Amino acid sequence: MANIHIDIVSAEGHIHSGEARMVFAPAEMGEVGIAPRHAPLLTRLKPGTVRVQPPEGEELQFFVGGGILEVQPFLVTVLADTALRAKDADEAAALAAKQAAEEKLAGAKSDIDLARAQAELIEAAARLQFVQKIKNSSRGT
Structure with a gap:
């Protein structure tokens, strides 16, 4: 099964980089689910939770305070205004x-x-x- 690569970056620095089966993000018009081979997309993010389902292991969660989401068929990039790892909550x-x-x-x-x-x-x-x-x-x- 194919995976999608995700990078989460904020003004504070690089927050996360890795492979995922699925990514869920709080787009301005509602939550979007992104799987490998997703159609290209560029949208604004509202404050909320980005959820990353890695190929193995538990789901990872990140808070973003808004920003931009760019989706390519095998790459998701989150450019967050602010971001926070769950472990840093x-x-x-x-x-x-x-x-x-x-x-x-x-x-x-x-x-x-x-x-x-x-x-x-x-x-x-x-x-x-x-x-x-x-x-x-x-x-x-």
Whole structure:
């Protein structure tokens, strides 16, 4: 069975590189599933979870705070604004980021400030949801 190569990169650096049977990503219009030989695709990502199913072993999960997804028949590239490995998930930091974003939203004075605060809150809420999901799934194993 064919595999697809995936690279996840953010401004902080290289996050992941490897082979996969399937990749799932939070595209702007909804989650997309990518298998080997997928048609070429270029789309924006919204904050959420990228799931990678390697040829062997357990599914890997990564948080992305938005970015660009490029798909070629045997290559998936995620260019994330921010990215986080599941093993690096920190619930306290995610909760603090969400609270800071809520405070910015409450104090927004212009439409631009409001839009920025809303975007930060969406990303922070998605990150917190990711961290809590990882934490809960590790309790069950």
